[in-house]
Amino acid sequence: MVLEIISGIFLITGSTFMLIASIGILRFPDFLMRMHASTKAGSLGASTLVIGAALMFPTTEVFTRAITTIIFILLTAPVAAHVIGRAAYHIGVEIWEGTLVDELREDMEKGKVHDEKLLQKDELKQSEGESPTDKNQNQKEGEPS
Numbered sequence: 001m002v003l004e005i006i007s008g009i010f011l012i013t014g015s016t017f018m019l020i021a022s023i024g025i026l027r028f029p030d031f032l033m034r035m036h037a038s039t040k041a042g043s044l045g046a047s048t049l050v051i052g053a054a055l056m057f058p059t060t061e062v063f064t065r066a067i068t069t070i071i072f073i074l075l076t077a078p079v080a081a082h083v084i085g086r087a088a089y090h091i092g093v094e095i096w097e098g099t100l101v102d103e104l105r106e107d108m109e110k111g112k113v114h115d116e117k118l119l120q121k122d123e124l125k126q127s128e129g130e131s132p133t134d135k136n137q138n139q140k141e142g143e144p145s
Contacts, residue, residue, distance in 0.1 A: 003056075004056070006055055007053075008052070010048050010049070011048075011049060011052035014047070014049030014051075014052055015049065017041045018042065018045035020037075021040075024036075024038065030099075031085075031093045031094075032089070032093075032095060035085050035088075038081070039080075039081035043074060043077045046073050047073055047074065050070055053066065054066035086104070090108075
């Protein structure tokens with residue numbers, strides 16, 4: 001009886017977090033904020049739902065699967081959201097005009113300067129007669145560069 005009540009509390013809590021994630025997806029103004037809401041509240045909601053389900057069926061096999069599922073969710077959801085968010089930013093998805101700090105733009109500008117310097121070095125080497133692809137092939141064959 002007590003285990004069923006505790007399980008019910010976890011299930012209601014998980015459902016509440018999933019509802020909050022859904023509301024965040026609908027209410028937040030831009031893609032990156034929506035990603036944040038769905039990842040954070042969604043991961044917590046799914047994890048508490050899995051805990052609630054595991055408490056309803058208290059066997060070693062179910063607990064092992066529940067713990068494995070929770071670890072998988074907590075490891076993959078933030079990484080996937082980060083990668084999707086960066087990709088969206090790079091392809092030009094608009095951010096909210098109320099955003100105060102855009103650290104990724106600064107990093108991208110630094111990266112562009114670095115990329116431009118690499119391009120200049122490659123152009124210099126090409127003008128000397130050796131292309132960067134020739135250099136890579138020579139290194140693969142064991143010849144010194």
